[in-house]
Amino acid sequence: xxxxxxxxxxxxxxxxxxxxxxxxxxxxxxxxxxxxxxxxxxxxxxxxxxxxxxxxxxxxxxxxxxxxxxxxxxxxxxxxxxxxxxxxxxxxxxxxxxxxxxxxxxxxxxxxxxxx
Amino acid sequence: xxxxxxxxxxxxxxxxxxxxxxxxxxxxxxxxxxxxxxxxxxxxxxxxxxxxxxxxxxxxxxxxxxxxxxxxxxxxxxxxxxxxxxxxxxxxxxxxxxxxxxxxxxxxxxx
Numbered sequence: 718x719x720x721x722x723x724x725x726x727x728x729x730x731x732x733x734x735x736x737x738x739x740x741x742x743x744x745x746x747x748x749x750x751x752x753x754x755x756x757x758x759x760x761x762x763x764x765x766x767x768x769x770x771x772x773x774x775x776x777x778x779x780x781x782x783x784x785x786x787x788x789x790x791x792x793x794x795x796x797x798x799x800x801x802x803x804x805x806x807x808x809x810x811x812x813x814x815x816x817x818x819x820x821x822x823x824x825x826x827x828x829x830x831x832x833x
Numbered sequence: 834x835x836x837x838x839x840x841x842x843x844x845x846x847x848x849x850x851x852x853x854x855x856x857x858x859x860x861x862x863x864x865x866x867x868x869x870x871x872x873x874x875x876x877x878x879x880x881x882x883x884x885x886x887x888x889x890x891x892x893x894x895x896x897x898x899x900x901x902x903x904x905x906x907x908x909x910x911x912x913x914x915x916x917x918x919x920x921x922x923x924x925x926x927x928x929x930x931x932x933x934x935x936x937x938x939x940x941x942x943x944x
Binding site for chain 1: 867869875876877878879882923931932933934936937
């Protein structure tokens with residue numbers, strides 16, 4: 718398996734523009750996570766899905782952020798409109814989870830977003 | 834809520850010296866604990882995980898961690914540091930099917 722695949726690897730956009738980040742989880746995994754990493758705040762969980770259903774989106778910072786998982790093999794994280802403070806590395810991760818988390822999450826390479 | 838605290842945002846060791854990265858957890862139930870490593874411009878990679886089967890857990894690249902319930906700790910060690918170990922290390926715990934990460938510790942290895 719190729720692992721978790723994220724695209725694009727780098728994105729530079731102007732303030733106010735819409736940004737869409739994409740993720741393909743590992744085949745067979747039933748949970749998908751979006752994380753944001755910044756120097757100031759470290760790794761933050763934004764949202765996670767289980768069996769394509771959003772379970773916890775309490776980490777989504779604002780209404781400008783939205784995430785979807787239309788099927789088991791694809792998810793998007795959208796920011797509209799983008800702001801400079803959204804600049805960060807966004808990671809997608811997937812795992813095979815059961816009643817309690819005892820399996821690791823596998824991370825993609827991340828998307829480095831710069832909003833100017 | 835379960836959480837982890839990493840002591841020391843930066844650790845510097847000489848090549849060949851012992852590596853010790855500290856992690857303490859807070860949990861009212863037996864936790865699942867993980868150590869991840871992040872190399873520059875890379876995603877996170879699992880080093881090892883504790884799932885209550887054994888208190889001493891061996892991972893990749895010569896790392897190991899010991900679960901100590903009495904100290905609520907899960908410190909990461911490696912007997913002899915290599916230059917290639919320079920990276921950021923994250924301790925994490927499972928909470929309701931999601932991973933909660935510590936703030937990370939940047940390991941610097943001096944030649």
